Amino acid sequence: MVLKRQPEAGDILQGTLDLLILRTLVMGPAHGHTIAQVIERTSENALEIEEGSLYPALHRLEDRGWLVSEWGLSENNRRAKFYQLTAKGRKELDAASSRWRRMTRAIGLILGDIPGEAKEEA
Amino acid sequence: MSFERFRNRNRKDADLAEELESHLAHSQDMREARGVSPDEAYRQARVKLGNARTVRENVWRYRSIGWIEDVLRDMRFAVRSLGKTPGFTLIALAVIAVGIGVNTAVFSVINTVLLKPLHYPDPQSLVQVQNVGPHGRDGGANVPKLNIWRRQTGVFQDVAAYDFGGAGMNLTGGNQPQQVQAVHVTANYFAVFGAPVALGRTFTQQEDSPHGGDVVVLSYGLWKSHFGGNPQTVGRTIQLDNRPYLVVGVLGQQFVTEKSFGAEQQADLWTPFQFDMNSQDMAHYFTAIARLKPGVTVAQAEAQMKLAADEYRRTYGANSIGPQSSFGVENLQEWMIGSNRKPLLILMTAVGFVLLIGCANVMNLLLARASARKRELATRAALGAGRAQIIRQLLVESVMLSLTGGILGLILGYLGVRALLALSPGDLPRLGENGAAVTLDLHVLAFTFIVSVLTGILCGLIPAIGSARSNLLTAINEGSQRSGLSFRRGKLRSSLVIGEMALALILVIGATLLIRTFSKVAGVDPGFETHNVVSMAMSVSGDRFQKTSGIAQVVRDGTDRLKNLPGVIDAGNGNGLPMVGGFGMTFDIVGRPKGKDPFTGGAGYLSVGGDYFQTLKVPLIRGRYFNEHDDGAAPGVVIINEAFAKQYWPHGDPLKDRMQIGVGAGPVFAEPARQVIGIIGDTHQFSLDQPAPPIMYTPLAQLPDAETALNSRVAPLLWIVRTQSDPHAMVNSITSALRDASGGLPVAHIRTMEEVEGLNMARQRFNMTLLIIFGAAGLLMAAIGVYGVMAYSVQQRTQELGVRMALGAQAANLRNMVIGQGMILALAGVILGVGGAFWLTRFLAGFLFGVKTWDPTTFIATPLLLAIVALLATWIPARRATRVDPMTALRLE
Incomplete structure (x- = not known):
């Protein structure tokens, strides 16, 4: 009897996190810690990366052939695993970011200005 | 979908572990650079990442196919758990292996005979x-x-x-x-x-x-x-x-x-x-x-x-x-x-019953085992195993049992089918030389596999669901000693025993009916004496046997030479033999009006030579046998048997009449009418379980040439020789005498008439032997089932029995109480089984001879047999009940 598996934690965000990782690596190879820092800093700390789910995502992307990895020396002179975008990953990034833009635009159109909505930064 | 995900899991995990270490180091570096103290930086880095082990576990699980992983784990666990109870495991394996083995054997014959397409194109x-x-x-x-x-x-x-x-x-x-x-x-x-x-x-x-x-x-x-x-x-x-x-x-x-x-x-x-x-x-x-x-x-x-x-x-x-x-x-x-379809399907049903009885036993064992493991299961549940997980684990256990039993059964079946073919009368079609066509092909393997899995699920599902339903708290609190036969489970185990008793009884009734049939058939007088008579076949297809004179000469010379051999009493020949069959032909009784019918009737028709009747010791009732003067030159004569005389001359005298043989059968059989000269005893021409047919006999030497030519083409000349002692010892001198008489012709199919009779009864013997084996197996398993339930119930009730003893119950009372409870189960099984047998034996009707499908002897004797077996099986646990020591029993509390 095959029991249905619980949805994995972070499944909802998975697509988004993948997109952010791919985007970050456009700037060049980086190891996990750098990737997390770059995403947090670039988003002006609005997005806090759950580091625990960063590594599963990296491994998943590598299995799909969007990234390749290699052990090397980091800026701190420590061993670290550097990830680099592949051509396939680059193509996926383009496709995913345009999907993302279409979707946010669509959601934005629907939301518009909601009457009577309290301003967020009160 | 890429399989990269599932490959090199261990190496990737080690890699990830190192990667996470590296991440923590970098995270710590960064925090220290911001001026956080090393200890605090160490703590913060770990808080930020979360549990590294969980991360690794998540990735590990992502790299696995969940249910396979789970089942593999359950299987490892099952092996350990079954290994801890070798007694249970061995008994269950043996029961399943036998059940699946007989099913595999019978199915592989059915597969070859009924299912495989013919070897010809389209x-x-x-x-x-x-x-x-x-x-x-x-x-x-x-x-x-x-x-x-x-x-x-x-x-x-x-x-x-x-x-x-x-x-x-x-x-x-x-x-x-x-x-x-x-x-x-x-x-x-x-x-x-x-x-x-x-x-x-x-x-x-x-x-x-x-x-x-x-x-x-x-x-x-x-x-x-x-x-x-x-x-x-x-x-x-x-x-x-x-x-x-x-x-x-x-x-x-x-x-x-x-x-x-x-x-x-x-x-x-x-x-x-x-x-x-x-x-x-x-x-x-x-x-x-x-x-x-x-x-x-x-x-x-x-x-x-x-x-x-x-x-x-x-x-x-x-x-x-x-x-x-x-x-x-x-x-x-x-x-x-x-x-051949029906007997094979009956056999398949019988082995299906054996497997069902086996399943009931294994299910009983699993129920007992589940009771004994109640605490273990409750502990697992307390530690977070869901109901589904517990059921799955127990099912994996029973399916592993049944699959292992299935593999053993496959081996048993492979050996068993050879035994089956050795027993078989050899008249099943499509089996090839010595059953070479019966092989373990994919169909058989698939059959055995599916039956094994179904057996595992059938045996395991109910105990598994029952176990998973149990109440956590009471189970843990109870001592394992007392956690036994709950009311519902006791009823379930009892109904299983009743069911297997009923199935076993049906098998035994079927076997008994066939035993009675066999003894009735064996008791039928074949109408001739089989002892010390040997038969053999000579092919007479050559040119010189196209005319009657050629056959007549070989018949005469051969008979003379054989009778001159020392140790030979009589010899004869014919184109058919009792128990082997023969031909049929139409005839008229000359002068008798036949109305609108084209002929008076049809009957068995054999042509014989030498001292055919004397050799077989077929008694002469009236008139005379053929002799050497009844040749082509003499007037035509015919001998009929008693059945013939009774049917066509219920009042008159056959010896006064003449018969015209071969009416309307075409020019080949055209001949003058023949005088009836003798009436002989009836012989069972086809088999003992069919009534002796009316037969007419003519001398081989008196056939029309065209008929002789046709005979020589379609049938061998069969020789029979009666000897003073064992005819096997004389085969060489007999065959060489025949070779001399026939100008060098060989003979084949040399068999004594006892062997011919044996072959003729082989079908009944085959059906009987197999049903006896299956019936005995079923009965034994049912007895084990009764014993198991009663022994278990006595063990569970040690305390109650102790209390009863302490209150003054006599040993005999306790023993009778246990026996009575066991016998109630047996009685219920007997009632159910007799009912089922009444309905099912109708399918055996075509295979019975001399007994009714509801044969009273069978329907009284077999339930008694079952009751005795059940009594023996309850006796041992009943004795044990009387030996309970009240003090020990009470101290168990």
């Missing part, structure tokens, strides 16, 4: 052409019928004829002549069957016409064994019955002529019929198969054949076939399987 379009009459269907054919059938081109591609090679031929020219199975065929036979040709060719139409020359096609087997596989054999001549035959071809090895086509063995060679297609000979001496046109169904062909029968009747007269008779077709495979 076997579904091959049909047996038949006569359909009020008494059933038969495959007899003659040339006029063949002509009409071949004209049905709307439904048939082609119709071919062949015979069974009954007479055989003698392969001469070597040192020792060898009798071979020679089958006559029409030229298109090979094309209709789609027979592969290994060398040369098959017959041309020319060769299959009258005076087409003596040509022969060899089987691959004969070509290999007798001609050393020499390719030069084709184009040479070989000697058959001392005549040169040109070998035109050799068939491929794959081509098999099935035994059930009536032959005792595979065809060794084929010769062309060379029919005169204008023949008006109405006797049946061959059979026909047809290949349907593409898209034509059997039903369509059957409808067309009804029209063909009308045409036949118009052409050859109203009496050419009976008024309610017609022609028809039947799928060749169905026809070959014939009456």
Whole structure:
């Protein structure tokens, strides 16, 4: 009897996190810690990366052939695993970011200005 | 979807571990650089990442196929858990292995006989052409019928004829002549069957016409064994019955002529019929198969054949076939399987019962085991295992048991099927030489696998669900000693025992009915004395046996030589023997009005020579036996048996009448009327369980030449010799005497009449033996089941029994109480089983002789047997109940 598996934690965000990782690596190879820092800093700390789910995502992307990895020396002179975008990953990034833009635009159109909505930064 | 995800899991995990270490180091570096103290930086880095182990576990799980992982873990656990209770495991394995083994054995025979398609190309379009009459269907054919059938081109591609090679031929020219199975065929036979040709060719139409020359096609087997596989054999001549035959071809090895086509063995060679297609000979001496046109169904062909029968009747007269008779077709495979389907399906049902009884036992064992493990399971549940997980784990355990049992069963089945075939009477069709066609093919493997898995689920599901339902808290709090037979589970176990008792009783009743049948059949007087009589077959297909004088001479010389051998009491011969069968023929009683009927009647018809009746010790009732003066020059005579006399002369005296034999059977059988000169005792011509038929006997020396020629073609001359002591010791002198008398002809199929009788009863013996084995197995398992339940219940009730004893109950009371409870189960099983047997034995009706399906003796004796077995099985636990020491029992609290 095959029991249905619980949805994995972070499944909802998975697509988004993948997109952010791919985007970050456009700037060049980086190891996990750098990737997390770059995403947090670039988003002006609005997005806090759950580091625990960063590594599963990296491994998943590598299995799909969007990234390749290699052990090397980091800026701190420590061993670290550097990830680099592949051509396939680059193509996926383009496709995913345009999907993302279409979707946010669509959601934005629907939301518009909601009457009577309290301003967020009160 | 890439499989990268599932590969090198261990290496990737180590890599990830190092990567996470590196991440923490970097995170810590960054925080220290911001001025956080090293200790605090260490802490913060770890808080930010979360549990590194969880991350690794998540990735590990992502890299696995969840349920496989789970099942593998459950399997490892099951192996450990089963290993801890080797006694239980071994018993359960043995029960399952036996159950699955017998099922595998019987199924592999069914697979070969019933399920595998025939070995010919497009076997579904091959049909047996038949006569359909009020008494059933038969495959007899003659040339006029063949002509009409071949004209049905709307439904048939082609119709071919062949015979069974009954007479055989003698392969001469070597040192020792060898009798071979020679089958006559029409030229298109090979094309209709789609027979592969290994060398040369098959017959041309020319060769299959009258005076087409003596040509022969060899089987691959004969070509290999007798001609050393020499390719030069084709184009040479070989000697058959001392005549040169040109070998035109050799068939491929794959081509098999099935035994059930009536032959005792595979065809060794084929010769062309060379029919005169204008023949008006109405006797049946061959059979026909047809290949349907593409898209034509059997039903369509059957409808067309009804029209063909009308045409036949118009052409050859109203009496050419009976008024309610017609022609028809039947799928060749169905026809070959014939009456073998039902006994095989009955056997399959019987072994199915054995497996069900086994399942009930294993289920009982699992229930007991689940009770004993209640605490373990409750602890697992407390530690977070869900109901589904517990059920899954228990199911994996039982399925692993049944699969292991299945593998053992497969081995048992493989050995068992050989035993089965050794027991079988050898008349099952399609089994090949010594059952070579029965193999463990994919169908059998799939069958065994599916049965094993189903067995595991059937045995395991209810105990598993029951266990998972149990209440956590009470289970943990209870001592394992007391956690036993809850009311519901006790009822379940009891119903299982009742069920297996009932099934076992049905099996035993079936076996008993067959035992009674066998003893009744064995008690039937065959009408002749079998002891110290040996029979053998001589092929008389050569030229000099086409005339009666030639046969008469061999019959006379052979009988004389045999009778002169020391130790021989009597000798005779005939074209048929009791228990072997023979021919049938129409007749008139001269001067008796027959109304609208074309003839007075039909009866068994044998032609005999020498001292046939004296050799078999068939008693003379009135008149006289044949003697050497009843030859071709003397007036025609006929002897009838008692059954004949009773049926046709209920009041008159047969010895005053004359008979005309072969009325309406065509010119071959044209002869003057014969005087009835004797009445002899009845013999069972076909088998002991059929009534002795009316038979008329004529002297071989008095047959018309044309009839002798037909006989020589379709049947061997059978010799019988009565000796003073064991005839086996005299076989050599007998065969050499016959060779001298016949100018060098060999004999084959040398069997004593006791062996012939044994072969005749082999079918009953086979059915009986198997049902005895299965019945005994079922009974034993049911007894184990009763014992198990009662022993378990006594063990669970130690305390209660102790209290009763302490309060003054006598040992006998306790013993009787336990026995009474066991016997109530047995009684319920008996009632259920007798009811089931009343309904089921009707399917055995066709296999019974001299006993009714509701035979009172059987229906009283077998329940008693079952009750005794149940009593024995409850006796031991009952004794144990009386030995309970009240103090120990109470201290258990």
